[in-house]
Amino acid sequence: MSLWNLKDLLVLNLSDNSLVGSLPPDFGNLNHIWFIDLSRNHLSGSIPSTVGDLQNLAYLSLAYNELQGSIPESLGKLISLVYANLSNNILSEGEIPSKGPFLSFTSQSFMGNEELCGDLLFRPCMTRFFHQSRRSKLLLIIFVPLGASLMALASIIVFMLRRRGNRNVPTQAESLPARTTLARISYIEVERATQGFDQCNLLGSGGYGSVYKGIFPNGMVWAIKVFNLQIEGAFKSFDSECEVLRNLRHRNLTKVITSCTNLDFKALLLEYMPNGSLEQWSHSDGYFLNMIQRLDIMIDVASALEYLHHGYATIVVHSDLKPSNVLLDERLIGHVSDFGLAKLLGEGESIAHTRTLATMGYIAPEYGTVGLVSRRCYVYSYGIMVMETFTRKRPYDEMFKENLSMRSWVYNSLRAAPEEIIDVTLMEPEEIDFQKKLLCVSSILELALHCTTETPNERLNMKEVLANIKKIKLEFLRK
Structure with missing residues (x-):
């Protein structure tokens, strides 16, 4: 049975997936639905006019997709609609309606669609002013070329002033490309x-x-x-x-x-991430993450790196992976942040050189010695961060000096007395689940060692890392 034939469906939330394709006319068959969230996918095509048949719909989010065409007029006939977000698509061709439920919407619902116009976006539609009479057509012929000339002249002046180092000339706020912007901001x-x-x-x-x-x-x-x-x-x-x-x-x-x-x-x-960073939760008094929470955050980070290394058209290497750059939302879901030192590896390129130095303690040996950047380099950083998360020791702790490093400390202790290096707040010897937790953390630290071998080619890749840490979590939950 097709999803769109589930006429009694009330809530549909398929956000944050990798869905592709278009919305069919059958979209309007969901007679009783009141909540639809299909945001952050790869949906394309136009919004079907049958959306106007969803008379019980109160919440609609199609943001962060690749939808094209105009906003269907039928959307303005949804009498129950109180929230709509169509931002960050490729919508074009026309003015945003200003009647019906649109009266209560803000510019946030439509930003990131460069061809849309209307009062909500502070971009008046040109047709409103220039196509009502022969006189307006004449004005269009005169003023558009003139405006273009003035803009070109202004651009030249700003460019020259920038070249002279004049840093006091104001310019308009600029936005990122359409797919990532919600609004222009001053x-x-x-x-x-x-x-x-x-x-x-x-x-x-x-x-x-x-x-x-x-x-x-x-x-x-x-x-x-x-x-x-x-x-x-x-x-x-x-x-x-x-x-x-x-x-x-x-x-x-x-x-x-x-x-x-x-x-x-x-x-x-x-x-905004209301729960701060993994650094804060790992080393500040009054903060505590249990076994599953730590595992889940490490899975979150591994998922992000697997996407950056293998799931995107261009290889992206983060270049400064560490706990302070892993932020936690209201549900303690991990989000990798701060791409200021990130490198893009071109097609057929797996290694690059850099002069930029990342945070000591997390950088792979080949990065620190000759500046080599590769995916395996940040598998190493991930492994160090895993060790830190479960031992509560920073890789640059004062105990690590001369011939003792975070990796050698974990390597030596894991075989002799693993319980001595695990974060003492995570497990107590007298608790019932002590052996179960000990086995789980030992497996995690063993995985971290495979991520941090001296030779890059001997390290796991992030696909393997993600599969292994998910397996460790499943084993822990089964026992």
């Missing part, structure tokens, strides 16, 4: 959302800038990564994140919402 909006970049909203600082919590007038909360443009490499880091994240879609990657940039200011608006 510096003033960012400043207000962070209360003037107040320290009370500071979430953390890194090598190229700081991240603030931003609360916007519509109630949305975003993390705002502000780049310190006085630091060498900040411009390149900003460009790298934009380049890497513009088309990546995975539930375990931190999503970029939009950007704000002018000659003096560059910032990215990111998904």
Whole structure:
């Protein structure tokens, strides 16, 4: 039976998958449905006009797909609709309706569709002004070329001023490409959302800038990564994140919402992660993750890396994988973040050279000595992070010096006394499940050792790592 023939279906949530294809006319057969979320897939084609038959529909999200064409007029006839999100598609051809349920929608529902126009997007439709009379047609003939000339002249002036190093010339806020933007945003909006970049909203600082919590007038909360443009490499880091994240879609990657940039200011608006970082949960007092939570987060990270290394058209290597760059949402789901040092490996390319130094302790031997970057390099970083998560020891702890490293410590102890290196808060010798937990963590650390061999070719790849750690979790749950 076809999904679209389930006429009594009330809720349909297939978001964050890799669904392809188009929405059929049968879409309108779901007579009783009130909630539909098909966001973050690869759906294409147009939105069928039969959507207007879903008279009980209250929630509709088709965001982050590749839908084309116009918004069907029938959508405005949905009397029960209170929320719709069509953002980040390739919708075009026309004005956003301004009647019916559309009266209660905001610009967030439609941003990222560059060809749409209307008051909600602050982009008036040209037809409204220029195609009503012969006079307006004449104005169009005169002013469009004139406007183009003025824009070209302005671009030349801005370019020349930039070349002269004049950093005080304001420009419009620029957005990332359509697939990743929800809205254009100004510096003033960012400043207000962070209360003037107040320290009370500071979430953390890194090598190229700081991240603030931003609360916007519509109630949305975003993390705002502000780049310190006085630091060498900040411009390149900003460009790298934009380049890497513009088309990546995975539930375990931190999503970029939009950007704000002018000659003096560059910032990215990111998904806000209310539970902070894995670093915080691993090493701060008052925070604790149980066995399953730690396993799940490591699976989340492995899933993200498997996608970056094997599931995307271009190989993406993160270049700075560590617990502080793994952020946790409200359900403690892990999201890999901070792609400022990321590298894209071209077609047929599996190894590249870099002069950029990542965080000591997590970098593979070949990275630190000759600057070689490859997928296997970050399998190594992942292995070190797994060790840290289950031992609660940082790889740059003062105990690791001279001939003792995180890996050699785990290698030697795992065979002699594994219980002595496992995080003491994770298991107590007298508890019933002690042996079960000991076996599970021993298997995890053994997997981490296979990720961190000296020779890159002897390391597992992320497909193998992901399959193995999922198997370890299943074994733990069975016993």
